[in-house]
Amino acid sequence: MAYETIIGLEIHVELDTKSKIFCSCSTKFGAEPNENTCPICTGLPGTLPVLNEEVVNLAIKAGNALNCEINKINKTDRKNYFYPDLPKAFQISQFDMPICSKGFVEIEVYGEPKRINITRIHIEEDAGKLIHLEDEPFTLVDYNRTGVPLIEIVTEPDLRSAKEAVAFLKTLKSILQYAGISDCRMEQGSLRCDANISIREIGSEEYNTKVEIKNLNSFKEVGKALEKEERRQKELYSFGEGNKIKQETRKWDAGKGRTIPMRSKEDAHDYRYFPEPDLPPVFIKEELIKEIGNTLPELAKEKSRRFMKQYGLKEKEVEILVSHKELADYFEEVVKFNCKPKDASNWITVEVMRAIKETEIIPIKAEYLAKLINLVDKGTISRLAAKEVFREMMESKGDPENIVMKKGLLQINGEDVLEEIIKNVLSQNPKAVEDFTNGKDKAVGYLVGQIMKETKGKANPSIAKEMLIKKLKEI
Ligand SMILES: [Zn+2]
Incomplete structure (x- = not known):
């Protein structure tokens, strides 16, 4: 029997606002535990929520960026459940009238485009964080995250493999980051993903029992968890034991590399949703939707096409350049200082990227990188010397021209000086000279290397090579 995999995703994204969704507490990550709290976000009796306008604006922006319909009348609802990180014992969310619906994202898998439909986007408040200490009989709770604004993006069950799910998440992350909706830092929890997965026979239109997987902390783990769960379910079906698949929530255990049952899955009615009595419905004007739509920047896909052209x-x-908006912007800034785009791209995708891995910031200002590129282009310094200047610039943040002078890295182009050096190199390497006369062209590369070594990388390699070959032929 041939089976296919059905995957739908629910993605929680923390919105990039300064204050929380219903109070003016800061949303800043990394504060002391319970520093960013007040009577509203800790759910004390008698407090009233006020909806943060910026949350609505960013949700509209997300709707625009993800090709959704924006619902001009939408409302908030209470989702009731008790959990220690949710002090009100209900979460303000949106149930039957979300802010956005019916959107889509275009993804690419193995070079093939595919459209993944989005069911809805709704706004809601985040819960706090429980901290379980090892060997302690108690649990700590940090309410800093309580009331941080979220959007939940729900897809249709359109994904057919773990690969597609990961491709979708990567595309979604890029769109949300480019549009300035969220920083999408998975490691800080500002993008979190739950996945629903089921298996059915190919040709069937029915959906079988699905399993929800939680605790997916990186795209890599999403891929691994889905593949593992897919295998588990397929095996059960192929042994005629499909009925053993229960509607449940399973937790991905990254250490053990498997999903484990967490709890049986709730249905919507378990939450006893009802309209939030303390907040009026949200009315959105057409002009606002248009206005926000106009602020959407060029997204990664369009930027890629434009960069190539x-x-x-x-x-x-x-x-690589468009993988982060800052990097793409940086590239264009460097190019504005009149250096060759191809060279700028080479430097950024290799040296700058390597530096970012170390320092996590773009280490050199655009003007200086352009200057450095032009110094190489004009033959003032060699490529080798340029790498040294680059490293020095990372340290001192200085002007490359000054560094070149200070370190004496000006390239040796003068034929008189080179002539002398080549003569020495040839007399010191009789074996290589002999190899050349015996037709081994590789010897040239070796000898150029020796010239570069002799001049500490300052010789102009193409002039040196030309002169060397001439000299060798004279022997
Ligand atoms: Zn607060």
Whole structure:
């Protein structure tokens, strides 16, 4: 029997607002436990929520960016459940009238485009964080996250593999980051994903029992967990034991590499949703939707196309440049200082990227990188010397021209000086000279290397090579 996999995702995204959704407490990550709290977000009796306008604006922006319909009348509802990190014993969310519905995202898997439909986007408040200490009989609770604004994005069950799910998440993250809706830092919990997965026979239109997987902390783990759960379910079906698959929530245990049962899955009616009596419905004007739509920046996909066309770059390098909006912006800033786009792209995708891995910031200002590129382009310094200057710039943040002078890295182009050095190198390497006369062209590369070594990388390699070959032929 041939089976197919059905996956739908629910993604929680923390919105990039300064204050919380119903009070003016800060949303800043990394504060002392319970520092960012007040009577409203800790749910004390008698307090009243006030909806943060920026939350509505960002949710509309997300709707625009994800091709959704924006619902001009929407409302908030109470989702009732008790949990220690939710002091009110209900979460203000949206149930039957969410702010956005019916959108889509275009993804690409193995070079094939595919449209993944979005059922809805709704706004809600985040819960706090429980901290379980090892070997302690108690649990701590931090309410800083309570009331941080979220949007929940729910997809249709359109995904057919773990690969598609990961591709979707990557595309979604890029869109949300580019549009300035969220920083999407999974490691800080500002993008969290739950996945629903079921298996059915190919050709069937019915959906079988689905399992929800939680605790997916990175895209890699999403991929692994879904593949593992897919295998578990397929095995049960192929042994005629499909009925053993229960509607439940399973937790991904990254350490053990498997999903484990957490609890049986609740249905919507378990939550006893009812309209939030303390908040009026949200009315959105057409003009506001248009106005916010106009502020949407160019997203990664369009930017890729433009970079290839405008700067003549290859797909692979563009992929790296547009992977982060800051990097793409940086590239364009460097190019504005009149250096060749191709060179700028080379430097950024190799040296700058390597530096970012170390320092987590773009280490050199655009003007200086452009200057450095032009110094190489004009033959003032060699590529090798440029790398040294680059490292020095990372440290001192200085002007590359000053560094070149200070370190004496000006390239040796003068033929008189080079002539002398080549003569020495040839007399010191008779074996290589002999190899050349015996037709081994590789010897040239070795000898150029020796010249570069002799000049500490300051010789102009192409002039040196030209002169060397001439000299070798004279022997
Ligand atoms: Zn508060």
